[in-house]
Amino acid sequence: MNMQTVERLHSALDNTVLQELTQLLGERVTISSASCMRHGQDESYHAPFPPDAVAYPTSNEEVAAIVKICSSHRVPMVPYGVGTSLEGNIAALQGGVCIDMGRMNRVLEVNAEDMDVRVEAGITRKQLHSHIRDTGLFFPVDPGADATIGGMTATRASGTTAVRYGTMRENVLGLTVVLADGSVVRTGTRARKSAAGYDLTRLFVGSEGTLGVITEIALRLHPVPQATTSAVCPFATLEGAVNAVMLTIQSGIPVARIELLDEVQMQGVNRYSKLNYPVQPTLFFEFHGTEAGAAEQAQMVGEIAREHGGLEFQWASKPEDRSRLWQARHDTLYAGMSLRPESRALVTDVCVPISRLAECVLETRRDIDTSGFIVPIVGHVGDGNFHLLILVDPNNAAEIERAMALNTRLVNRALGMGGTCTGEHGVGYGKIEFVEQEHGAGVAVMRTIKTAMDPLNLMNPGKVIRNIAATL
């Protein structure tokens, strides 16, 4: 999108550093400008910041060696998956070395009996799916993009199934992390739970590379349900849809997915996927269970929906119908963009207590309508999490500024309702100013931890927390 000029806060890489990296990695380090440009830009609207070099390690030892070289020369490091982040999380704000984990994408262990798996950080979630396809198990966390497991861990990603299966917070069992001093630490054990010491695993999940480079992840898997049924149900009002969700959750119905697309998004879905859903606030459901269990869930939710202005359910039980249905949901970004040709989407997300969700979405819709933008709204509504796709002309600076103001108002609204400035995209540098507002005194604790663990402030500097100073 390149909305701002690309500028570097530090100077380019020292020759010695490059020599040492080349000695270590041979051709697996590059300073080619195409490569650097590509690694400085994620899928967000934020200005790109290319690194000075890109390194492609293939082992923990190589990552550790890269970190040691960079540390000794005080060169910043930015871990990189596939660049699908949405808040500039991988921008090399101060240049330095991008550590592209893409060549560390092996599955290290599958423990079917314990329903866990250990992978290298660079594997994508779809690669993982293929690998475990025949185990009867699956990994549920599904952000829209085919992100790497490392990136998903680093940003505490979630997706459409978090309402039932949890986010990366709940599904990461342990990690291997290369720390700022180049030492390698393994967190967690293979036991399902532990009361033995500080929860380092959870500290690294969501730390966005600012406390170390995540190189391996042990994940919890789940049994593939005997039966899966999906359904789509339009609602008379958005409030009715949200209330139906709230009652569903409060009734303890273990829905696997419950997603809200507002009427603007439904327009986009119809246009993009050549479908003809009613242009109404719509819930997409998925039920997992035994045959009888999934059917019972569906029936209970059907009743709740009817009481809240739900119109007709469209069912999809056959795998190909389900795929089509969920593909339409997963394509919402492109579908949304189809509503305004040549536009780019300024994508943002917040999360609020579910009791405030209807109010938050409706106020946001009014704000959008006043602002004159086309903005589809999509939500992981069972968690109180929703996304705006603010469609902007990438070449119109004034418009972008107005879009960013809309985003700021959205975040303030969510924080005012006891929510968070991001439910699943992470902070990067795009939302760094809001973290202070959200956590208050907690930011000082985060800063203490960051400074203690990365005293030179070389690990993805300028992300998550502002005003970190090198202390050594």
Place this chain on the structure above:
Amino acid sequence: MNMQTVERLHSALDNTVLQELTQLLGERVTISSASCMRHGQDESYHAPFPPDAVAYPTSNEEVAAIVKICSSHRVPMVPYGVGTSLEGNIAALQGGVCIDMGRMNRVLEVNAEDMDVRVEAGITRKQLHSHIRDTGLFFPVDPGADATIGGMTATRASGTTAVRYGTMRENVLGLTVVLADGSVVRTGTRARKSAAGYDLTRLFVGSEGTLGVITEIALRLHPVPQATTSAVCPFATLEGAVNAVMLTIQSGIPVARIELLDEVQMQGVNRYSKLNYPVQPTLFFEFHGTEAGAAEQAQMVGEIAREHGGLEFQWASKPEDRSRLWQARHDTLYAGMSLRPESRALVTDVCVPISRLAECVLETRRDIDTSGFIVPIVGHVGDGNFHLLILVDPNNAAEIERAMALNTRLVNRALGMGGTCTGEHGVGYGKIEFVEQEHGAGVAVMRTIKTAMDPLNLMNPGKVIRNIAATL
């Protein structure tokens, strides 16, 4: 148990400190020896270490003021709930001030729509249960004792329902914590998930008061299931019972509870509760769901059990029968002790990957039988977590030493199988030596965090991590 002589590593409290505390708290600070003795002893077999004074704050501000007074005079502080910990977690190893949270036991908010609650740390779980009885919601985490929510948070407690509902790790949404410098920090938001910054909530959960004093906890609640059914099933072999559990979990059957009592424990249960269960390795089950759902789960588990040598199911659907059944399970400590009059139980727990559980329990049983002790085994078997109650003569030092050696072998066995030295009791000072063994380089990270957050090493010193030095 007073197995070792009570000795203090530091000298008693300075008079100035006591004066300042008295000025703050009036009669809510005491140096009475009975009070101090009582606050230095938990329910474990470890030697007691009484504090020099006990303070009873009633607000966050008072806790902060206590911490500031203690910090300025370099006096250690030990947060205290009701003293049901099992690894000497509340022993005042270096004396100082015990902060008894018992008078901070209010429910601050119940948000039924969002299914969460905010409480002060000193409330016990049974007090919480009474308070929310009419909301249609419940809080599932149930360690044997009626512990405080603060204590359960600090030790990352779990219990019989963790297999379905998770431990304190999954059920704490946010915290208020008084830090070592007396500042007050609030972690988390009311949103169900967030990707905004480091997960401070999870860092404090399980930190056992070594990083600050937890004063308030926001908890996730769950809907009371429509139907609840319990059952008891004896098995021909322990291996069969464990395999049945493994298959149950792998089949995705959402059992609410699945507990193993070995034949020695069943003897104790029969004797203590005047019951006549078969003296066999036995599984206690509970199923939560709709009427049809709970019945279907029970039927599926019944089939699995039969395939693995399960004998007859005894059902309990009526609330009073269920209570009796689970009371027998919860009384295992006393039931176990009834097997050897005048004995005390050296209670310990480990947790292993479930694929290794049968092997771990059977090897442990052989070790026990060689050692000549009477040791009932009880396990939260769905999580791979089990407990030994090693019945010892509290006045026989040699016997206690042999029991501790048995414990050490147990922990080594669990670690060797990829497990953890404690699934749910925490580290305290009883398991501090094993943390190093379990986490290796991770302990250095824990030490870095501890030192950064508590540079004077005054927050529950001597717990969780060894060899912390004051750095200011």
